[in-house]
Amino acid sequence: MKKNYNIALVGLGNIGSYLFNFLMKNKNYLSNKNNSNFKIAYISAKSKNKKRNFKIKKKQWINNIRDIVTKKDIDIVIELIGGAEGPAKKLVFNALKNKKHVVTANKALISKYGDQLSKIAERNKVNLEYEAAVCGGVPIIRSIKEGLIANKINRIYGIFNGTSNYVLSSMDKDKTSFQETINKAKNYGYAESNPKSDIDGDDVASKVKILSCLSFNSFLNKNIHVEGISEIDNEDIINADKLGYKIKLLGFSEILNNRLFQRVHPTLVKKTSYIASVNGVLNAVIIDGKPIGKNIIQGEGAGPAATTSALVSDISSILRGNIKYPFAISNDKRKKFKTGKISDLYFSSYIRLNVKDKYGVLSDITKTFSRNKVSIKRVLQSPYKNKKNSSIIIITHSSKDYHIQKTLKTLAKKTYIIKKPKLLRIENG
């Protein structure tokens, strides 16, 4: 006799609805593949009477989310409410405490409370699965935990947010302004009505924090440098293009001298590099490890279809049995790393200065760089038409970020500087 699992599905937005239909349609197929049966025994969501393209049986519906975790006949809770706090947090904590397996797509929750949740899951011998929380349909979590288990990862980075990647690639392709492009993304459904966390880097930061745990067997670490893309404009895109680069919002996590460095920032990457070719809403993860070398996984990072692919892989993993550690290793074996600051890292950088066209400006700028131990590789000066000022683009040789930031602070005070100097770091890997 095959084992039977009862599922409670909580949250019926785009993703919850897509998942429900998918599970119904593929019930036999998934039961065969995983050698056990499942049933969506219970459903709970905000509104019972909303129009939906499927029927919910009366006995499936649970009005009060709180009643789910105490139901004895539930084996798996799928949380699709979202948000690090409130009902999602309560549901997941209480489900694990009541020895239910949990599947969630909630990156905010996992990146904030993952350590605590993992301890409860381990103690109660249930699974906490969250493949859908990082890069949607890209099976990155399972790959790190299983396919690449042999590897000592030293660096993981990539494009972890589809909305911001869509915006940057569209600005590059269509030469539209940042605001126009955001509006277009909203129209196409590639950006939420409030895309703040996609644009300001916070969404990527959550994913970086989770990937750090899995890659380095560490606990979650809050120390992360985060910059978003809202200050990127067409001029930067065109400058980058002239210099042989594209601009991408990248997340990085790496171990250097036994310290963990986590960072998210718009980055110049060589046009001919693999990462430059990842456009639109695609996500890509690049893993540097031993013995594997470099491994790339690319796919759709968001949307109900890709998210469902990830959720179903999580559900299947539970259906196949075996208790897995949420972060790939038991909590007592996880490490606490000291963190390093971005200012200690070395980058070749793109610096954009808007200056008054005055005699001696360039000479003063280059002097300022040299005084701050930053050596210049390339200068691109273009006067703005009909204006008495110009844009100066400087590409530096690899320099300590601390010195570059100090240079910019000094320059910011100069009377010939019109706008706050802009810094974009270059990734040569």
Next chain:
Amino acid sequence: MKKNYNIALVGLGNIGSYLFNFLMKNKNYLSNKNNSNFKIAYISAKSKNKKRNFKIKKKQWINNIRDIVTKKDIDIVIELIGGAEGPAKKLVFNALKNKKHVVTANKALISKYGDQLSKIAERNKVNLEYEAAVCGGVPIIRSIKEGLIANKINRIYGIFNGTSNYVLSSMDKDKTSFQETINKAKNYGYAESNPKSDIDGDDVASKVKILSCLSFNSFLNKNIHVEGISEIDNEDIINADKLGYKIKLLGFSEILNNRLFQRVHPTLVKKTSYIASVNGVLNAVIIDGKPIGKNIIQGEGAGPAATTSALVSDISSILRGNIKYPFAISNDKRKKFKTGKISDLYFSSYIRLNVKDKYGVLSDITKTFSRNKVSIKRVLQSPYKNKKNSSIIIITHSSKDYHIQKTLKTLAKKTYIIKKPKLLRIENG
């Protein structure tokens, strides 16, 4: 108490030796991650007294491979002998029959006897794991079986052989001849002393057959169209470049109208496409499925390090417990597909004709194409210096392969054709 697994390692070539060292060095780490212990209890290989960079204990060594399968205290047999027949075949069949788990990197064996082996494994409730048999360190098998389990795959293709990809990318980069490049590849260790199966497409064919099973839940199917790269010369590489393409040896498996099409052939791919950017010994697998859309996995396809990464993921999968179906689904649920022929498929094609420089030749050629229902998109005629003949490159519109082949047969008989016409198919996906 953690469960303990006794391993027998058979075969101590480059890969076996690398794996042995890796397992010794990472014993604790892997035991922690998989929550069970293991020991390399037995070792067997051709020569006991060969100089090795590690020590084999007297009680570990087994002189006669045949003694392994009957040892009661062996749980996992790792087969690294290679070859579809002979001792490797005997060992794997008998190990499964004696209820031992098997891990193997043997693509020839799995692509030939995988169905029979899978039945024994399923009956005896042991695992047959072969991640290392396809694309080395690229965790493609585990990804199809687990991370992408939700997806109905309709097409899987890519670069599945590092040696041939190294040869083609080097010819493109350095403009060296085929033979020079092969020699260089041997010097660098990127090609074996006899690289026949890498070059003639057979190695890729084995992988395509295995991937078909996993992607479409089918049995192994012998029907596959295979062409290698030995006839590609610099002229083709240069022509492709002029036309905006690169030449790659690709393997394809797809379901069209409920028929399985398997093929391996050198293929023109757009320079700007992702697959064109995969150079050197890298492998890349592209999966088209629903709901996921397009998923890409890229990494090192061969060598002791990448292979060890895959072997360790297989060993770990056994250490974590649970019996898995070797081909992702029970044998009684696997399907037999009717197969289709390449001649029924439609391609835009690159055709290279070497002709005598005579009046009316081009006109006769174009007439021949049109009579055979193949319409021409582009013609590139270049006379050879100091010779009375020229090369004519024709790019066709998408046409049935049958008609293209018929055209070439007709042309081959013409008196103005100097060399056998050459056909390279174009992949526009």
